[in-house]
Amino acid sequence: MNPSVGVVIPTRGHRPDTLRSAALAVLGQDYPGTVEVVIVVDRGDPIQVTDQMADLMSGQALTAGREQPFSRSAWVMANRLSPGLPGTRNTGIAALGTDLVAFCDDDDQWLPGKISAQVAALEAEPDAEFSSCAIEVEYGSRRVPRLAGTHLITRQHLVRSRMAMVHSSTFLFRRGALWVDESAPNGQNEDWDLALRAAARHPIVHVDRPLVRVRWGGSAYVARWADRIAGLQWMLARHPDLAVDPRGAARIYGQLAFHHAALGQRWEAGRWAWRAFAARRGEPRAPIALAVATGLVSARAMLGLLHHRGHGI
DSSP: OOOOEEEEEEEOSSOHHHHHHHHHHHHTOOOSSOEEEEEEESSSOHHHHHHHTHHHHHTHHHHTTSOOOSSEEEEEEEOOSSSSHHHHHHHHHHHOOSSEEEEOOTTOEEOTTHHHHHHHHHHHSTTOOEEEEEEEEEETTEEEEEOOSOSEEOHHHHHHOOOTTSOGGGOEEETTSOOOOTTSGGGTTHHHHHHHHHHHHSOEEEEEEEEEEEEOSOOTTTTOHHHHHHHHHHHHHHOGGGGTSHHHHHHHHHHHHHHHHHTTOHHHHHHHHHHHHHHOTTOTHHHHHHHHHTTSSOHHHHHHHHHHTTOOO
């Protein structure tokens, strides 16, 4: 029997078009098992979102022109836990009674075959609890695949590299195994923390095909430099081994340098850039941060260049 899958879509209700696209792509999956979608509204109006998605709730949008898929349902609820993304995700997990839980951000889109491929990957590894898949980054008119090059992702992989393809919208895991840490400052790095904890229990089984389209440029978190600094410092305190691997440490220090530079904090940017150089001389984020700190390029312009190539800072 195919395990049932519950999908948590967090939203603030301010982008109904992408939310509808995300929900339809989930509900339209060809997976031959039960799929339930819970749209969790954080600091927004759940009644308004329910009205906007009324045809999804009734199934009318799914049945137009074709047979109804196997057991699909969707509903909307308010975030009942701490405000922010972690509490919103945990509200959805708690509301579901399915065998498996998945996440999908309201501006991302699952591609055909995602659920079936990841469920098969989990079933092929009976001890595994957590699965991810490769992504296709969409920025403007450009789409860039991001692959992992492996079918098992360990904690050491995630210590050395953030691994952009291990993205929250790819997560599929056994319900009850893990919860999102609500102490993450303003929701920063809650997905990286969750993946690190999952990989510490058992390697993440990864389907190295782009099965999620991740849209960059519209995130509410992309330019919150102070929040990003707090999130990285939270990660360093929570996972001390992030500072042990030279490559991983240099990456984080380089990011801290960049975020401080974006805030105009030149001395702090220089201090973290020096730490990045000391950890790994070839760390590219250090000179990028110094270029921003000295005014050679703006932080937003640099991010735009990186996003165009399917990369972040």
